[in-house]
Amino acid sequence: MSARRIPIQPAVHLLRAALLFGHTWRFRDPYDPSIPLNFSIEPRVYGLWHEHLLPLSWLCAGRGITPLASRGRDGEIAARILTKLGYVPARGSSSRGGSIGFRELSRALKAGRGVSLTADGPRGPRRSMKEGVLHLALHTQRMIVPVGLSATVGRRLNTWDRFLIPAPGATVFVSFGTPIAPTKMTLQDLETALTAEVDQCEAAAKEARRARTSQVVQIASKRERGDSSPACAEKTFERDTRSKRLAWRLEKMIRKSWTRKSPPILFRLSSLGFALLRDLRHAAYDSGLIHSTNGGLPVVSVGGVTVGGSGKTPLSSAISAFLNSEGHSTAILTRGYKDELSLHTRWLPNASVRGHPDRLRLARRASADGATVAILDDGFQHRRLARDVEILTVDRDALRRTNRWCLPAGPFRERWLSAIQRADIILITGREPWGKEVADFDEELRTQITKSASDKPTASITFETDAPIPANDAARSSNTEPLPRVALTGTMKPNLFFDLAETWNPSITTRIALPDHGMLRYGQDRILQQSAGDGGVVMTEKDFCRLENTLPSELKIWILPERLVWHSGQKSVWEHLRRVVPSPPKEPRSQTSI
Numbered sequence: 001m002s003a004r005r006i007p008i009q010p011a012v013h014l015l016r017a018a019l020l021f022g023h024t025w026r027f028r029d030p031y032d033p034s035i036p037l038n039f040s041i042e043p044r045v046y047g048l049w050h051e052h053l054l055p056l057s058w059l060c061a062g063r064g065i066t067p068l069a070s071r072g073r074d075g076e077i078a079a080r081i082l083t084k085l086g087y088v089p090a091r092g093s094s095s096r097g098g099s100i101g102f103r104e105l106s107r108a109l110k111a112g113r114g115v116s117l118t119a120d121g122p123r124g125p126r127r128s129m130k131e132g133v134l135h136l137a138l139h140t141q142r143m144i145v146p147v148g149l150s151a152t153v154g155r156r157l158n159t160w161d162r163f164l165i166p167a168p169g170a171t172v173f174v175s176f177g178t179p180i181a182p183t184k185m186t187l188q189d190l191e192t193a194l195t196a197e198v199d200q201c202e203a204a205a206k207e208a209r210r211a212r213t214s215q216v217v218q219i220a221s222k223r224e225r226g227d228s229s230p231a232c233a234e235k236t237f238e239r240d241t242r243s244k245r246l247a248w249r250l251e252k253m254i255r256k257s258w259t260r261k262s263p264p265i266l267f268r269l270s271s272l273g274f275a276l277l278r279d280l281r282h283a284a285y286d287s288g289l290i291h292s293t294n295g296g297l298p299v300v301s302v303g304g305v306t307v308g309g310s311g312k313t314p315l316s317s318a319i320s321a322f323l324n325s326e327g328h329s330t331a332i333l334t335r336g337y338k339d340e341l342s343l344h345t346r347w348l349p350n351a352s353v354r355g356h357p358d359r360l361r362l363a364r365r366a367s368a369d370g371a372t373v374a375i376l377d378d379g380f381q382h383r384r385l386a387r388d389v390e391i392l393t394v395d396r397d398a399l400r401r402t403n404r405w406c407l408p409a410g411p412f413r414e415r416w417l418s419a420i421q422r423a424d425i426i427l428i429t430g431r432e433p434w435g436k437e438v439a440d441f442d443e444e445l446r447t448q449i450t451k452s453a454s455d456k457p458t459a460s461i462t463f464e465t466d467a468p469i470p471a472n473d474a475a476r477s478s479n480t481e482p483l484p485r486v487a488l489t490g491t492m493k494p495n496l497f498f499d500l501a502e503t504w505n506p507s508i509t510t511r512i513a514l515p516d517h518g519m520l521r522y523g524q525d526r527i528l529q530q531s532a533g534d535g536g537v538v539m540t541e542k543d544f545c546r547l548e549n550t551l552p553s554e555l556k557i558w559i560l561p562e563r564l565v566w567h568s569g570q571k572s573v574w575e576h577l578r579r580v581v582p583s584p585p586k587e588p589r590s591q592t593s594i
Contacts, residue, residue: 019081021168022058030148030173030204031338031355037174038519040550041065041114044143044179047133047194050118051126051161052149053078055172061085066108066115068101068132070122090115102136109140116147119194124160129191137182144190146177148197150205171208173201176549207356251515255411258402263409271409278381278406278414282422285383292386295363297331298373298581299387303380305416307407308492308516310395311429311463311564313340313542316377317347318564319391322574323373324350327583331366333359334377337517342545344377360385372584380423381413389580392423394449396430397496400441411492420449424580425573426458431496434462434567442567457576459569465500468558471544475536475556482558483507485535486528489543490514501538501560508538520550529555 027037041063048056057067057078069079069089082089090104105115121130137144150173151166166172175197180190257263263271284290300319304310320330332348334340336355344353352371354362363374363385376385380392398404398411406412420426428445432438442460449458468484470476487501487508494513502508510531514520520528528537529552536556539547544559551557 019054019058019085021166022055024169025055025058025151025166026169026171027055027059028171028173028204029338030150030175030201031341032336032517033171033173033204033208035517035519038550039174039176040520040525042552043109043112044114044145045109045133045137045140045182046114046116046145046147046176047119047190048116048147048149049127049161049194049198050120050122050124051156051164052147053118054164055151055166056116056147056149056174057082057085057087059172059174060116061087064113066090066105066113068105068115068117102139105136106140109142119190120161126161127191127195129187129194131187134182134185134187134190142182143179144182144185145179146190146194146197148175148177148194148199148201149173150198150201152205152208171205173204173208175201178549254408257408258405258410261403263403263405267409268405271406274408275406275415279418282383282414290383292383293360294386295360295374296367297363297371298389299363299376299379299385300373300389300391300577300581301376301379301382301387302391302393303376303378303382304393304395305380305413305419306395306398306411306492307413308411309397309431309496310393311431311461312378312393313343314347314463314562314564315391315393315427315429315461316375317344319577320344320348320351320375322577323375323581324348326578328372328581329370329584331362331369331371331374332377333362333366333374333379335359337546339517339542339546340377343542346541346545373581380419389425389577390423391425391427392420394420394426394428394445396428396438396442396445397432397493399445400430400432400438417448417452420453420456423453424456425576426453426456427569427573428458428460429463430461431463431465431493431500431562433464433500434565438462439567457569457572459573460567462565462567463562464565465504466561466563467504468501468538468560471539471541471557471559472548472553472555474554475558478536478556482538483535484532484538484556484558486510486512486532486537488512488514488528488537488539488547490516490518490546491540491542492516497540497560504560505538507535517546520547525551532556 029037041060067082067087067089069082069091079089079091090101108115117133117136119130119133120126120128121132133144151164151170153170154164154166157163177193177197180193257267285292302312302316302319304312316332320332323330331352331354332344334355335357341353341355344351352366352369354366356362359376359379359382366374376382376387394416403410404412406414426449428442446458468482482505484505485507487498489497491497498511512528532555536558538558538560541559541561544557
């Protein structure tokens with residue numbers, strides 16, 4: 001039986017029953033599928049396709065958004081379901097009550113709420129752009145946000161829009177595109193932007209199916225229904241993120257033990273077990289019991305022995321830039337974190353930047369697309385993909401400041417002195433300012449490394465900071481010098497960043513540390529804005545790439561820039577790369593006979 005023949009009330013009951021599965025849906029960002037989706041609704045116009053209404057209605061319940069439901073049959077079904085979820089939908093369409101619905105949405109935007117419209121209208125054709133989204137944005141002078149969605153598995157109804165109902169336990173990828181000013185956009189541009197977001201989500205869903213969705217972190221959302229008040233919305237979201245807060249508390253407790261000479265006994269026992277398993281895995285690869293697989297092109301791996309903060313991302317970009325200058329076409333392969341992808345793309349616009357946990361698949365695709373060498377960002381422990389050059393970063397700061405235990409008692413993934421045996425190039429890195437004390441400690445490390453690996457190129461590097469620079473329009477339009485009041489970061493070395501930030505900006509009074517690659521919790525952006533006041537906030541460039549779309553546009557944001565400084569060994573590193581990864585032959589010039 002056609003879905004249109006189902007009476008309204010049974011259709012409402014059917015879709016409400018489907019919404020019960022919403023408790024099991026896992027919402028993810030397609031650019032960073034390893035963590036639950038985190039976002040905030042701003043007073044903007046959110047455009048989406050009609051087929052994605054059901055999962056988005058569940059996701060945005062209690063988030064302060066006003067949807068538009070038509071006055072037709074489908075709109076009546078949608079309005080009843082939205083009301084049960086706590087929304088107060090506006091009613092109207094292009095053919096019936098359009099002006100009334102338009103005024104209600106305009107009032108919602110002026111009241112500081114976001115509004116959502118189906119870009120292909122209530123009747124279609126499917127994925128064919130209508131004028132409503134653009135006209136509302138032009139009338140209210142609000143930005144347009146294209147919203148894409150796809151699910152790893154689900155059911156599509158036999159309706160004009162192929163209405164999507166995700167299956168129980170499905171991973172639902174949702175992408176909120178970059179806000180666009182309506183004055184700079186046509187209907188064709190808006191359709192292209194919305195299609196691109198949907199394509200990205202569908203590609204992520206396809207990859208998740210291939211990689212088996214059990215690899216995606218399975219944290220089910222728990223939502224209350226029936227009260228759309230701000231207090232209830234915040235309470236509901238706090239319940240949703242309880243597991244994340246507990247994980248963050250556990251992470252802080254673990255990090256605190258890293259600076260203790262004698263960590264808790266349970267951590268030490270776990271550390272010994274972790275190190276033993278890691279050693280057995282490496283022994284299996286070294287003996288040939290487990291084989292590395294060739295990706296079809298030369299691979300340069302940049303990795304470390306600590307859990308973060310050793311500069312692998314900027315070093316990967318620097319090595320890619322060097323190989324590009326040598327005539328290579330490079331591809332940078334990452335785990336898929338959005339901030340890392342954005343940084344590489346910003347630093348190296350001519351390189352191919354790819355992200356996914358399965359780096360072997362990425363390498364094969366890069367080779368098929370014409371890349372001549374791949375740079376594996378954070379790949380020292382990722383031995384499934386064979387590599388030609390193994391570059392190991394030894395974190396000088398971690399060796400100076402921590403107890404040198406393996407996880408979880410310390411920050412080390414494996415024993416660093418045994419790890420240098422597998423490396424071809426060793427880079428001693430750190431973010432502490434270079435001075436006599438740091439230089440002396442660096443020399444001690446070089447002496448230890450020479451005893452174990454005297455024939456391997458070894459270099460010393462620091463990442464030095466400069467004065468803060470404006471990152472958004474609000475900061476660039478400021479006529480005063482940077483006086484940020486808040487320092488915010490989501491890195492593995494927050495205290496070191498805070499010390500450097502306060503050296504440049506004594507005006508800082510508040511420190512906010514997020515989990516590594518972490519996002520702001522619901523409502524935390526408002527608290528951040530209140531603490532920052534007119535001075536603004538300072539963060540790293542990686543933090544800005546991750547948080548840009550979640551922070552208020554009027555908040556002044558400053559970046560503490562970093563630059564890579566070589567203190568020794570740069571020449572030997574480049575010579576080794578030239579020898580192992582020679583430049584590709586240049587194509588001979590064609591000669592035209594006369």
